[in-house]
Amino acid sequence: MIKPPLKWAGGKRWLVSHLAPIWERHKERRYVEPFCGGLAVALGLQPRRSLLNDVNPHLINFYRHLQAGLKLRIEMRNDEQLFYRHRDRFNKLISNGGATSEEAAQLFYYLNRTCFNGLCRFNKSGEFNVPFGTYATINYDADFSGYPAVLQQWSFSNVDVEKVALEKGDFVYADPPYDVEFTTYSSGGFSWEDQKRTAESLAKHDGPVVMSNQATPRIVDLYQRLGFELTYLPGPRRISCTGDRTAAREVLAIK
Numbered sequence: 001m002i003k004p005p006l007k008w009a010g011g012k013r014w015l016v017s018h019l020a021p022i023w024e025r026h027k028e029r030r031y032v033e034p035f036c037g038g039l040a041v042a043l044g045l046q047p048r049r050s051l052l053n054d055v056n057p058h059l060i061n062f063y064r065h066l067q068a069g070l071k072l073r074i075e076m077r078n079d080e081q082l083f084y085r086h087r088d089r090f091n092k093l094i095s096n097g098g099a100t101s102e103e104a105a106q107l108f109y110y111l112n113r114t115c116f117n118g119l120c121r122f123n124k125s126g127e128f129n130v131p132f133g134t135y136a137t138i139n140y141d142a143d144f145s146g147y148p149a150v151l152q153q154w155s156f157s158n159v160d161v162e163k164v165a166l167e168k169g170d171f172v173y174a175d176p177p178y179d180v181e182f183t184t185y186s187s188g189g190f191s192w193e194d195q196k197r198t199a200e201s202l203a204k205h206d207g208p209v210v211m212s213n214q215a216t217p218r219i220v221d222l223y224q225r226l227g228f229e230l231t232y233l234p235g236p237r238r239i240s241c242t243g244d245r246t247a248a249r250e251v252l253a254i255k
């Protein structure tokens, strides 16, 4: 299995063994992920034909260059001064129309490896603003030569979930940002309204759909009402702030 090239929050590598038997029944279809994130699932299932979408334009730019044989030529070191120089250069490219360049893809990789917790956050003017990380050592795995062959027949798009160019019969695996209850504000920019419109557009799709999320009561209710079949799984282990290891329940909604 080829490794996801980036650190990405909410990676579903652990779900691949649960999704594989479902995908196996549909593997002649085109595989579509509206929220592809770190590509953990697509790289795990390795569909032949695929459309991978994410609203983050820099992520998609990185994958497009990876597909075309990205090579890292910029200086890569876990050094605070170099980090802020590279971050400034990346932000200059964004503001000067260079966001889709190969240099931006290289810088995105460096920032992802080097910044605090591998986060990807932007300020109101669209500038990447995550500070320098606190890693003792970083492995800048600069060899991307295995990716072009795997990504060859995949296409990438960078639109909102509702604008993804679905075709009749596509197999859709949707992994929206987790629903976090008891917040009126949106978590990671994805609100309850966004969860609802995602669910409604998935319900309308004419083809198999699998959606994963945290099994909050309102997510369970939403997908049940839309006629999905639900399966519960223990989520990945987390360490809570009190130190006890709890596994939040995860739900797969299948149609």
Ligand SMILES: C[S@@+](CC[C@H](N)C(=O)[O-])C[C@H]1O[C@@H](n2cnc3c(N)ncnc32)[C@H](O)[C@@H]1O
Binding pocket: 008, 009, 010, 011, 012, 013, 034, 035, 036, 037, 038, 039, 040, 041, 053, 054, 055, 056, 159, 160, 161, 162, 175, 176, 177, 178, 190, 194
């Ligand atoms: C939980 S992550 C997906 C993780 C992925 N399944 C993996 O295993 O790496 C959710 C992704 O949804 C993307 N996203 C957020 N809002 C979106 C929207 N409105 N349309 C499309 N993608 C969106 C985020 O950029 C993020 O990468």
